[in-house]
Amino acid sequence: MPGRPKQAHSGKVTLADVATVAGVDRSVVSRVLNDDPRLNVRQETRQRVLDTIERLGYRPNAAARSLRTARAYMFGLFIPDFANPVYAEIIKGAEQAANQLGYGLMTASSGGVRLGLQHYLDLLGQSRVDGLLFAGEESGHELERLRSASVPWLLVNRRIEGSRRYVVLDDERGSGLAVEHLAALGHRRIAHLAGPESADTARRRRAGYIAAMAAAGLRAGARYTAHADYTPEGGAGAMRELLAVRPRPTAVFVANVASAVGALRTLHEAGLSVPGDVSVIAMHDMSLAGHLVPALTTVRMPLEGLGRRSLELLATTRPQDDITEVVAEPVEVVVRASTGPPSA
Amino acid sequence: MPGRPKQAHSGKVTLADVATVAGVDRSVVSRVLNDDPRLNVRQETRQRVLDTIERLGYRPNAAARSLRTARAYMFGLFIPDFANPVYAEIIKGAEQAANQLGYGLMTASSGGVRLGLQHYLDLLGQSRVDGLLFAGEESGHELERLRSASVPWLLVNRRIEGSRRYVVLDDERGSGLAVEHLAALGHRRIAHLAGPESADTARRRRAGYIAAMAAAGLRAGARYTAHADYTPEGGAGAMRELLAVRPRPTAVFVANVASAVGALRTLHEAGLSVPGDVSVIAMHDMSLAGHLVPALTTVRMPLEGLGRRSLELLATTRPQDDITEVVAEPVEVVVRASTGPPSA
DNA sequence: CTGAAAGCGCTTACAG
DNA sequence: CTGAAAGCGCTTACAG
Known part of the structure; x- marks a missing residue:
């Protein structure tokens, strides 16, 4: 079959085969393959080895290499x-x-x-x-x-x-920015729809919320925090809890987008407008956020x-x-x- | 440290070590490890090997095993x-x-x-x-x-x-079900917002659309098909093309959800209601579909x-x-x- | 500078 | 039935 490279019988070609065909020692093939700077061969020989590798379709055996080199x-x-x-x-x-x-x-x-x-x-x-x-x-x-x-x-x-x-x-800082964003808009009753207490990320986001509220001179009362499980269903339920608190919060920082999806649904069902009645911001930017209604404000983190x-x-x-x-x-x-x- | 299992020096224990400590040949360890049915050892010996493996924290070297067994x-x-x-x-x-x-x-x-x-x-x-x-x-x-x-x-x-x-x-069948769903609702002017012609899936979905339209006795005129690239931006543009066609289609089968996101945006911007003015159905069900507004009807495929x-x-x-x-x-x-x- | 040879850690056919 | 020994395909220190 002229013009077409010969295919080796699949998966069988070893370094030793290449050495034999190219007429060099196995160690030369290995060193060419690994660009060993201590190898001194004529350019011609090197090229012959490379050509043989290509022609035979040789692929190094990863297991052998791993075993040898650890x-x-x-x-x-x-x-x-x-x-x-x-x-x-x-x-x-x-x-x-x-x-x-x-x-x-x-x-x-x-x-x-x-x-x-x-x-x-x-x-x-x-x-x-x-x-x-x-x-x-x-x-x-x-x-x-x-x-x-x-x-x-x-x-x-x-x-x-x-x-x-x-x-x-830096979940603390990301949460802080969320709170600052809401505070800068004029919100004072800012609630937190948190993640599960078992999750390390959720604990840090909550800590960031509390710290930022204090820094802004705002109260982060315990009733303004509701825990969910990072799912839409959990977020919907936690949002209902927050809506029952009086005075009602005017803004919510939600610990993740999945929960925010549920929170938005609850707000919609309650006949409340977003952001007219309640503003919502959530942690982690992702393309889904831009397609929700209303499009969700988020904190983008360096994932x-x-x-x-x-x-x-x-x-x-x-x-x-x-x-x-x-x-x-x-x-x-x-x-x-x-x-x-x-x-x- | 009584009560705590001894930790082996990490990543160094070999099958030979296990054999030495357990007082058996390496082949016995190997056979115990691989449940070789031809191995006949006392239950006591087998247990001793297992205990030694556990105690030394032995883990088989995957590279050696792969090299040997291919x-x-x-x-x-x-x-x-x-x-x-x-x-x-x-x-x-x-x-x-x-x-x-x-x-x-x-x-x-x-x-x-x-x-x-x-x-x-x-x-x-x-x-x-x-x-x-x-x-x-x-x-x-x-x-x-x-x-x-x-x-x-x-x-x-x-x-x-x-x-x-x-x-x-079976993209053809999935597309067919989409068209049938729309036809059953009473639609006759059903357009197709297709994927890129270079994509095999897009070609098969389009073929399914054409076949199902014919089967339903409906016209699938060339102007009722617009090609996009499986992205929201592409979908938005292709939807604009379809809206310019007269008589305007009353329903669109979109080749994927990403394009449908863009299509819904175009319809919203054009002041058209979904499904009041135009019905939209898209290929592949995914959780995003349920969170769009309006929630998107889809064809669920066995991915x-x-x-x-x-x-x-x-x-x-x-x-x-x-x-x-x-x-x-x-x-x-x-x-x-x-x-x-x-x-x- | 070059190449023969040891050895990485396993598995398993085979000799005893 | 058991265990010694070969060998999988590489890399590289080392002898020549």
Whole structure:
């Protein structure tokens, strides 16, 4: 078949085959492949090796290489749910960072595994990945088992008791900006539709709300905080609680967009206009926010940067190092239609 | 430290260590680990091995095992974009199927790789995964290089010229149900807001529209079809085109939800009510659809089943087998608020 | 400077 | 039935 490159019999060509065909030693092929600067061969020979690799369709066996070098050139990332767009951004950042460092990134959902995280860790064993990122909701119990895992790991977007290996966002500051945005519009009765108390992010967002209210000289009474579970249904219920409080809040800072979807529905059903009667702002900007009615004002956090930085730290630190980093920039309010001055 | 299990020095324990400590041969440890039925040891010995594994925190080296057995017990899935919820469902199905078969699934985005798909394939090499799923938009050119890849692969949700390895949905039927839904409501002037002609899914949806219109005895004039690029912006523009046609269509079947978001915006800006003036139905159900205003009627397709079936076929067929399968069930219309009888 | 050889950590056919 | 030994495909320190 002239004009068409010959296809090797699939998956069978080894480095030794290349060496034989090219008429060199295996070590030469290996060194050409890895750009070993200490290798001195004629350009002609090097080219012959390269041509042979191409012609035979040779692909290095990753398992053999990993076994020999104890490096996989691959990182892993566990997320709870691929359907949550927050994780899409984190993945994107981590993937870019991995690729830039010459690594691949494989992502899997911890929730999708029948037998749980432990099963996946067993499957991974040693030498499959050089490190693992956990951007999730794994329980402390599950992560306890991590400590005996044979691979370096790092928590992303959450801290866990006793752990000194995490990268988080500045949720306090993001929440503060949300409150400041509402206060600057003239709101004084600002409520907080919080996330679940079990979630580290929810606790930090609540702390940011409380601190910012104090800084603005506003009261953050306990009744102005309602807890939901980061879902539309939970958000709808918590919003009903907040609407029952007197005097009624004129603005709500919601801990995530999913809850805000439910909150907007409750407000609509109650016949209240947004932002006429109640302003709403939520944490984490995502394209869904722009398509809600009214379009939702949000706080945009550096999720992609979080993913990127986490991967970089995982790649460049030793497993025993402490990592307690906050990715703080950029944080900004994305003003859409759901916030405005109070009518009262 | 009594009461606490001793932690091994991380990542260093090998099967040989376990054998030494347990006082057995390495092959016994290996056979216990793999439940080799031909192994005959006293229950006591077996338990001692298991205890030693636990106590030393031994984890098999995946690279060594893969090198030896030529199996990775891992599959890979490439998608174009983690932010697209369509892929989240496909991933979920594929992940479940992989786990059920005792495999892991690693997902990566082909778009996120700086140097493209080829770079990732190089990184993967041989023996890293036992097969690859491509649920994406890779060009035919890129996939051409796949043919020489050393790993079995399968296209998901798209066909490509010349390929005999793909699993797709019954887009024709889904589109047909959309048209039937509109026709049953009494619509006769049904337009199609199509996807890009370069996309296989868009071509099949359009074919389904045309066939269903004919079956219903309705005219599908060329001017009643406008092409967009599967984005809100594209959908907005294409909707403007359709609104300019006289007589104006009373209903539109939109090829995907992203385009429908833009179409709804155009209709709103034109002062037209949905479904009062124009009914809208779109392909692929996703949670966003329920949160739009008005809530969007959609066609729910078995995306999760597509992912599951694709993985199963990848796992259970030989690389040289033809696979040209259609995942047909279940397909159903999810009726929300954006469709109703024509007002005229 | 070059290439032969050891060895990474497993699995398993095979000799005893 | 058991365990010693070969070998998977690489990389690289080291002998020549």
